[in-house]
Amino acid sequence: MKLSLRQGNNILGVIGVLLGIVIVILGFVQKLPFTKNGMPGPGFFPIICGIAIAVFGALLIVETKLKAKKALENEEKDSDLEENIINKTELKNFVWSIGSAIMVVILSPIIGMITSIGIAVAVMIKVLGEDSLIKAIVIGAGTALVLFLIFKVFLGVPMPNSYIGL
Amino acid sequence: MENLFENLAMGFSILQNPVVLLYALSGVLAGVIIGALPGLGPSVGIAVLLPLTYGMDAAAGIILLSGIYYGAMYGGSITSILINTPGDSAAIMTALDGYPLTQKGQAGKALGMAAYASVIGGTISVVAFMLLAPVISSYALAFGSSEYFALMILGLTSIAGMTGDSPSKGFLAVFTGLFISLIGLDLVTGAQRYVFGNVNLYSGIDFIPVAMGLFGIAEIISVNSGGEINIDKESIKIKNLFPNKQEWKDCGPHIGRGTALGFFIGMLPGAGATIASFLSYSMAKKTSKKGDKFGTGLLEGVAAPESANNAASMGAMVPMLTLGVPGSGATAIMMGALMMLGITPGPSFFIKEAEVAWTLVASMYIGNVFLLLLGILGLPLFVRILKIKAPTLNAIVLAFILIGSYALENSLFTVGVTIFFGAVGYFLKKLKVPAAPTVLGIVLGYLTESNLRQALIIADGSFLGVITKPITAVILILAVLLSFGTPITEMIKRRIVKKPAA
Numbered sequence: 001m002k003l004s005l006r007q008g009n010n011i012l013g014v015i016g017v018l019l020g021i022v023i024v025i026l027g028f029v030q031k032l033p034f035t036k037n038g039m040p041g042p043g044f045f046p047i048i049c050g051i052a053i054a055v056f057g058a059l060l061i062v063e064t065k066l067k068a069k070k071a072l073e074n075e076e077k078d079s080d081l082e083e084n085i086i087n088k089t090e091l092k093n094f095v096w097s098i099g100s101a102i103m104v105v106i107l108s109p110i111i112g113m114i115t116s117i118g119i120a121v122a123v124m125i126k127v128l129g130e131d132s133l134i135k136a137i138v139i140g141a142g143t144a145l146v147l148f149l150i151f152k153v154f155l156g157v158p159m160p161n162s163y164i165g166l
Numbered sequence: 167m168e169n170l171f172e173n174l175a176m177g178f179s180i181l182q183n184p185v186v187l188l189y190a191l192s193g194v195l196a197g198v199i200i201g202a203l204p205g206l207g208p209s210v211g212i213a214v215l216l217p218l219t220y221g222m223d224a225a226a227g228i229i230l231l232s233g234i235y236y237g238a239m240y241g242g243s244i245t246s247i248l249i250n251t252p253g254d255s256a257a258i259m260t261a262l263d264g265y266p267l268t269q270k271g272q273a274g275k276a277l278g279m280a281a282y283a284s285v286i287g288g289t290i291s292v293v294a295f296m297l298l299a300p301v302i303s304s305y306a307l308a309f310g311s312s313e314y315f316a317l318m319i320l321g322l323t324s325i326a327g328m329t330g331d332s333p334s335k336g337f338l339a340v341f342t343g344l345f346i347s348l349i350g351l352d353l354v355t356g357a358q359r360y361v362f363g364n365v366n367l368y369s370g371i372d373f374i375p376v377a378m379g380l381f382g383i384a385e386i387i388s389v390n391s392g393g394e395i396n397i398d399k400e401s402i403k404i405k406n407l408f409p410n411k412q413e414w415k416d417c418g419p420h421i422g423r424g425t426a427l428g429f430f431i432g433m434l435p436g437a438g439a440t441i442a443s444f445l446s447y448s449m450a451k452k453t454s455k456k457g458d459k460f461g462t463g464l465l466e467g468v469a470a471p472e473s474a475n476n477a478a479s480m481g482a483m484v485p486m487l488t489l490g491v492p493g494s495g496a497t498a499i500m501m502g503a504l505m506m507l508g509i510t511p512g513p514s515f516f517i518k519e520a521e522v523a524w525t526l527v528a529s530m531y532i533g534n535v536f537l538l539l540l541g542i543l544g545l546p547l548f549v550r551i552l553k554i555k556a557p558t559l560n561a562i563v564l565a566f567i568l569i570g571s572y573a574l575e576n577s578l579f580t581v582g583v584t585i586f587f588g589a590v591g592y593f594l595k596k597l598k599v600p601a602a603p604t605v606l607g608i609v610l611g612y613l614t615e616s617n618l619r620q621a622l623i624i625a626d627g628s629f630l631g632v633i634t635k636p637i638t639a640v641i642l643i644l645a646v647l648l649s650f651g652t653p654i655t656e657m658i659k660r661r662i663v664k665k666p667a668a
Contacts, residue, residue: 005598023345026360030358030359039627045614046360053341057338090592093557101568101588105581120564124557124564125557155217155218155220156221
């Protein structure tokens, strides 16, 4: 996957413009008045934020275009705007870290949160660290035990109800 | 002055409680460890370990968090010196001379000097903090809602204008944070704002899961394995951590200047420890007799930035605690944490919460002693931790983040929010969008809105009446000027970075 800073900035700018417009429209759809009895109403701040997000999103697109144009004029071949910002290792980290975290949310009501986290830790260590399965399981179980002692025993946090596990 | 010592004595008397002392020690230890991990700085440390303060009393909570803060500030220098990978941006300048010292077999001396400079800078700054904070608070007591509104705007614009590489991105981030803070029930009119019938959103989105995602998850995804640690064990033995008389003589003035510079720069919203260490290094290079040898492995090049960045971390506490305006990501998270613990920082903090305030001041002195002890005695432990593979550490940090965000409201929805902001935060990080303005926007959003509303009620609905009050107007003009902070700071950085390379 290749994504340059220039492309990323443009995408972010467009998302900003769209998000800002959506915030303003939803403000009106939800009937949040801009002012009420001559004072700022519940829609005042959100609508200002929406407008500002859209404006700064548009400014980012303009700023990126100007920077790219300047880099082209100065013949800066190594301009950081064209550098690929996503590398393979980070993308793998992203997929497995976010994937494991989502797995914890899904599995918590079934096998318990601490158990799910222990499994997620073991999976991440096995896949991302390329360690042995035994080592991954030991660290996963150890982490689960520490979390149990800190959060369940010491802080008394009630864990989500689950069919089995902690 | 008599009052000052009485208050300080009160603070120390509370610290006699071994449990509170243990919190200070644990905070500093955890901070040094987190700060030492490549890429993870004070903001991440505080965000990840925040759940440990749940259920604590306010004094213990803030002592733990501030210990993490200045512990992490020092911890960042360990990786800078040993593997040329700064733990956070404030430790970049330390690597310029610290790593060459390691290559020369003098890692112990560099690490020792980093610890001494950090502790001296930190301790002198605590004295300055102690003298200055109550005075600023007493002046700020006269502030009304319009001045507060202006202060919030100052905090938001300066952090948006001075962090990251583009003001557009900074402001995009700050307004997104402000918008997130408005989701939920409007406390004045009771209107549902952007809730869409989801009961989890009625009470709004707390800043903690967002900070944990943006700072914690996003950072660990982008942290790759650091460099190989290959140091001579002999060089980090305790006896080799002490600089000799001549080295003290050479470094002393730089530590003094770095401390003064760091403290005052730290107080400026948005400037922070990174700029302080850049400027301190540059000043040391200009004023040293060995200026031309900077970058080749000089202890002076370690002492100057390290004293400045720890002094700046203390300086940054001044506006946060006295005015309720945090100037950095780390202090924004700390302010949110204080509010979670039932304390609102601001001008009345030193009056209404005198016990907490002075216990905090006293803990800063003790914390610096702990920092020195840990910096010397704990070094073999920190080196061992650095040898653990990055994926193993990342998995364990992620585990803490997930359970910590759950423990906030005992809700899996909050965990989902953290994961969402972690995923989004990673891409924003790659696009060089700073996370601190978003978090500050969430922390200050409600306060900004409610102060503006109150100010308008007092001014009979006249917005002009609000912004033309003298103090309000001055603060707002300053806010506009600081919006253009990025071009100025980038120019300073470019000038300083060019020079060491030259």
